[in-house]
Amino acid sequence: MRWRILASGMTNRFFGRRPRRLLVWTGCIAVGVLALAGLLAPWITPYDPLHQDLAIRLEGPSWRHPMGTDELGRDILSRLIAGARVSMRVGTAVVLLSGTVGVLVGGVTGYIGGRLDAFVTVIVINSLMAFPGILLAIALVAFLGPGLDRLVFALAIVGWVGYARLARGQAMKAKTLEFVEAARALGASRGRIFFLHILPSIAQPVLVQVSIGMAGAILAEASLSFLGLGIAPPDPSWGAMLNDGRNHLFDAPHMVVFPAATLAAAVLSFNFLGDAVRDWLDPKSVR
Amino acid sequence: MTGFLARRLALALPVVWVVVSLVFGLIHFVPGDPVAQMLGDGAAVREVARVRHELGLDRPIAQQYAAYITGLLRGDLGISIRNQAPVWEVIRASYPATVELTVAALLFSLITAIPMGAIGALRRNSLSDRMIGVVSLAGIAIPNFALGPLLILAFSIGLGLLPVSGRAGAMSVILPAITLGGGLAAMTTRMTRASLIEELSRDYVRTARAKGLSETAAVFRHAFRNGLVPLITTLGLQTGSLLAGAVVTETIFAWPGVGRLTVQAINARDYPLAQGCILVIALSYIAVNLVTDALYALADPRIRHD
Numbered sequence: 001m002r003w004r005i006l007a008s009g010m011t012n013r014f015f016g017r018r019p020r021r022l023l024v025w026t027g028c029i030a031v032g033v034l035a036l037a038g039l040l041a042p043w044i045t046p047y048d049p050l051h052q053d054l055a056i057r058l059e060g061p062s063w064r065h066p067m068g069t070d071e072l073g074r075d076i077l078s079r080l081i082a083g084a085r086v087s088m089r090v091g092t093a094v095v096l097l098s099g100t101v102g103v104l105v106g107g108v109t110g111y112i113g114g115r116l117d118a119f120v121t122v123i124v125i126n127s128l129m130a131f132p133g134i135l136l137a138i139a140l141v142a143f144l145g146p147g148l149d150r151l152v153f154a155l156a157i158v159g160w161v162g163y164a165r166l167a168r169g170q171a172m173k174a175k176t177l178e179f180v181e182a183a184r185a186l187g188a189s190r191g192r193i194f195f196l197h198i199l200p201s202i203a204q205p206v207l208v209q210v211s212i213g214m215a216g217a218i219l220a221e222a223s224l225s226f227l228g229l230g231i232a233p234p235d236p237s238w239g240a241m242l243n244d245g246r247n248h249l250f251d252a253p254h255m256v257v258f259p260a261a262t263l264a265a266a267v268l269s270f271n272f273l274g275d276a277v278r279d280w281l282d283p284k285s286v287r
Numbered sequence: 288m289t290g291f292l293a294r295r296l297a298l299a300l301p302v303v304w305v306v307v308s309l310v311f312g313l314i315h316f317v318p319g320d321p322v323a324q325m326l327g328d329g330a331a332v333r334e335v336a337r338v339r340h341e342l343g344l345d346r347p348i349a350q351q352y353a354a355y356i357t358g359l360l361r362g363d364l365g366i367s368i369r370n371q372a373p374v375w376e377v378i379r380a381s382y383p384a385t386v387e388l389t390v391a392a393l394l395f396s397l398i399t400a401i402p403m404g405a406i407g408a409l410r411r412n413s414l415s416d417r418m419i420g421v422v423s424l425a426g427i428a429i430p431n432f433a434l435g436p437l438l439i440l441a442f443s444i445g446l447g448l449l450p451v452s453g454r455a456g457a458m459s460v461i462l463p464a465i466t467l468g469g470g471l472a473a474m475t476t477r478m479t480r481a482s483l484i485e486e487l488s489r490d491y492v493r494t495a496r497a498k499g500l501s502e503t504a505a506v507f508r509h510a511f512r513n514g515l516v517p518l519i520t521t522l523g524l525q526t527g528s529l530l531a532g533a534v535v536t537e538t539i540f541a542w543p544g545v546g547r548l549t550v551q552a553i554n555a556r557d558y559p560l561a562q563g564c565i566l567v568i569a570l571s572y573i574a575v576n577l578v579t580d581a582l583y584a585l586a587d588p589r590i591r592h593d
Contacts, residue, residue, distance in 0.1 A: 127305035132531030260433035268428040
């Protein structure tokens with residue numbers, strides 16, 4: 001019975017009151033659809049996203065092609081679904097890589113403090129924060145060259161700093177708490193305290209950051225692909241699709257409208273999910 | 288105030304040094320021979336050697352670094368391969384366009400966000416507040432590279448009111464400014480609303496109302512002024528981001544600024560020019576952040592004494 005009450009409390013906190021509940025549900029469903037589309041893309045696209053058919057190029061939305069076709073006669077819906085796979089892959093890889101590095105570096109420096117913390121914070125973190133994120137990503141990708149792995153690397157270099165700052169602050173706060181003092185008094189080693197006590201206390205805010213970080217990574221990948229620096233053609237990417245559509249604003253506006261709407265919906269959904277996770281983990285933040 | 292500024296400048300110096308070093312190192316990230324990539328597959332070996340010598344890439348890395356730093360101190364950013372002109376000259380020609388666009392985007396954000404945020408706070412939970420909420424949410428969600436083409440579609444192609452691209456006259460800056468400043472306007476609207484709601488619930492506003500001041504005076508002379516202080520920081524930080532966002536916006540609207548120049552330099556593999564553009568945008572970002580700190584300290588004396 002108790003676990004039921006507890007579970008129902010947590011569910012209520014996650015989904016919140018009515019107007020908010022609608023947004024959270026929308027966010028959760030949209031993220032779920034996006035994740036499923038990404039996972040199942042090779043099997044659920046109505047057409048081969050790379051198949052060109054010049055006879056039907058720039059065709060508007062129809063029953064056969066609900067979102068129309070692009071300048072090479074490729075089905076836009078199929079390319080958007082395949083693009084979801086790319087976005088989710090990049091987003092997940094960037095969040096995993098930058099989150100792991102950021103939490104470890106920020107957590108360790110915040111916990112140990114002293115000169116190591118001063119160096120990492122003043123020199124490394126502040127300097128990277130002084131670089132506008134998207135500019136640093138553009139710079140790295142431009143000089144590293146194209147490719148999915150290089151794109152992920154560049155976005156992770158930009159992204160880990162946010163996690164590190166967050167983890168550092170949390171670790172500094174956590175190390176003064178009584179249960180950490182108690183563990184130290186009982187003779188626990190630094191490593192044991194860090195992994196068993198400090199890290200779990202960092203996990204909560206990081207979870208919120210992960211959801212917002214997914215939106216950021218998807219957006220950054222699309223920005224770079226829009227500039228021609230991300231996913232190389234003919235592979236589908238929402239940003240590259242928008243860039244292609246720019247040249248056909250007069251004769252095929254659907255080439256811009258559908259990728260723009262999909263991208264905005266994805267970003268919004270991850271932000272709703274992030275808000276929901278924050279409210280769920282920290283009931284005090286619910287207004 | 289002077290002491291505060293000196294401290295902030297001292298803190299900014301190591302950051303500038305790291306940024307400069309990072310930009311210097313970029314060319315060494317290029318897989319393979321950067322000069323061969325710049326000149327293309329058909330370049331003669333002698334030509335590759337000549338350009339490598341010109342760029343100083345045939346020297347030890349420490350010497351290259353020292354030459355880069357001393358060059359920077361003299362305002363020498365190297366020679367653009369594509370333009371065959373000093374990088375600084377090329378950037379200087381484009382810089383005013385970027386500043387113009389950034390200022391226009393900032394003005395657009397302020398002109399739209401502060402009244403919308405104030406209406407939202409003063410008519411909390413009304414229909415207008417909800418509509419403002421929806422518009423600002425959309426503003427945050429739609430990235431500028433999606434917003435730009437959509438605006439062109441609506442205002443240039445659909446209504447025929449504004450030019451599609453280029454920089455010719457006051458009308459041509461409107462769409463790029465909305466595209467670049469849209470996200471900032473949305474964010475500032477939400478911040479203004481939240482900040483004003485908080486201030487309106489404070490005791491001094493209640494006192495102002497209780498002593499018989501008109502609602503307009505209580506809101507605008509008291510709550511509004513205090514509510515706007517935190518906005519300075521956000522706006523300052525975001526102005527720096529506008530400079531970076533200009534890379535995308537300028538590309539969409541063929542706006543002849545440093546952002547578009549960066550993308551053109553990257554596509555042409557003109558690495559010295561790309562390095563110069565990235566450095567100039569990054570240093571401008573740091574400078575804007577410093578000015579923001581100074582403004583914030585000026586507006587709120589508690590910051591100076593922290």
